[in-house]
Amino acid sequence: GAGVSQSPRYKVAKRGQxxxxxxxxxSGHVSLFWYQQALGQGPEFxxxxxxxxxxxxxxLPSDRFFAxxxxxxxxxxxxxxxxxxxxxxxxxxxxxxxxxRYGYTFGSGTRLTVV
Amino acid sequence: xxxxxxxxxALSVPEGENLVxxxxxxxxxIYNLQWFRQDPGKGLTSLLLxxxxxxxxxxxxxxxxxxxxxxxxxLYIAASQPGDSATYLCAVWGSQGNLIFGKxxxxxxxx
Numbered sequence: 765g766a767g768v769s770q771s772p773r774y775k776v777a778k779r780g781q782x783x784x785x786x787x788x789x790x791s792g793h794v795s796l797f798w799y800q801q802a803l804g805q806g807p808e809f810x811x812x813x814x815x816x817x818x819x820x821x822x823x824l825p826s827d828r829f830f831a832x833x834x835x836x837x838x839x840x841x842x843x844x845x846x847x848x849x850x851x852x853x854x855x856x857x858x859x860x861x862x863x864x865r866y867g868y869t870f871g872s873g874t875r876l877t878v879v
Numbered sequence: 880x881x882x883x884x885x886x887x888x889a890l891s892v893p894e895g896e897n898l899v900x901x902x903x904x905x906x907x908x909i910y911n912l913q914w915f916r917q918d919p920g921k922g923l924t925s926l927l928l929x930x931x932x933x934x935x936x937x938x939x940x941x942x943x944x945x946x947x948x949x950x951x952x953x954l955y956i957a958a959s960q961p962g963d964s965a966t967y968l969c970a971v972w973g974s975q976g977n978l979i980f981g982k983x984x985x986x987x988x989x990x
Contacts, residue, residue, distance in 0.1 A: 770922075797977065806883075806968055806980030807923070820976055855922060857978075867913050868978060872922035 766790075768871035770856050776877045777846045785841045785874045789858030796839050797868065798831055799855040807855055813839060846878045881906045885969055885981035892959055893989050900954040900984045902969030907950050909973040914943050914954050917966045917983070926967075927954070959988045 769788040777783050789796050795814055799807035800823075809823040815836040824831070828847075833839040843850055853875050857868040882905045892898055902912070911930045915923040927936045927943040929952070935944040942955040956963060966983040973979070 768922075799978075799980075804982075806970075806982045807978075809977040809979070812977055823977075857923075867911070867925055867928040869925065870915070870923035875920070 768856055768858050768869050770854075770871035770874050772874060773872065774875050774877075776879060779848060779878055780845050781878075782842065782844045783846055783876065785843075785854050785876070787839045787841070787856030787858075787871060789837065789839070789856070790860075790869055791837075793858035793860055793869075795859040795861065796833055797857045797859075798839070798841050799857065800825075801853040801855055801873070803852075810841070810854075843876075846876075848878050851876055851878045881909075881971065881973055881975050881979045883969060883971055883979050883981040885967075885984050887984060888982065889985040889987075891987040891989065894959060894961060896959050896988075897955070897957050898959055898986075900956070900967050900969075900986070902952040902954070902981055904950045904952075904971050904979075906973055906975075907947050909947065909971045912943075912945055912952050912969065912971045913978070914941075914952075915968040915970065917968060919965075923968065956986075959986075961988045961990050964988050 771786045798810040801807040811831045812820040813833040828844045830842045853873040855873045857870045860866045886901045913928045914926045929945040940957040966985045968983045970978045970980045
């Protein structure tokens with residue numbers, strides 16, 4: 765596609781519910797990143813894929829967070845047993861190269877609200 | 880650990896003014912620096928990408944400079960317009976292997 769596509773745009777979850785957020789990167793982009801952006805803050809790194817390999821998951825805040833990219837294209841970020849502190853915008857970005865030499869392209873994000 | 884700071888946190892100017900947004904980073908070993916724009920409730924739009932070997936990049940009314948040795952970048956916006964109102968984010972890509980963001984500068988341009 766022409767850009768990075770994320771779905772859903774908005775998600776309201778009851779505390780304790782599991783959610784799955786989807787990212788469709790730009791076709792042919794090797795690198796895919798997930799970021800979490802709390803209100804009034806800059807995005808914080810969660811995890812990084814190079815093709816289907818998850819090379820860095822150091823930013824995932826707990827073992828309730830899980831990400832996958834099984835075929836090296838679409839990625840899913842799953843949050844189990846959601847908590848109120850998980851409320852944030854989740855941004856996905858992709859890049860043509862492994863070191864973002866060409867910069868990142870971000871999607872519009874998924875706004876998750878846990879009630 | 881890389882840290883990115885943006886000053887000021889918020890800025891309000893009348894239409895037509897030229898303005899400068901500042902970004903500083905603690906680790907000068909970066910590959911590139913990128914400026915983004917974020918509108919309320921939206922994702923990030925890339926404005927300018929400066930490679931570590933470059934000193935500046937220009938796009939229309941925007942000019943971004945990079946002084947890697949001092950750990951600073953500035954985004955210059957000429958002849959500001961109300962449509963420029965948004966949050967501007969600075970981010971660096973370095974040895975930590977991912978993009979590290981500042982908290983942004985919220986710009987409001989009054990008609």
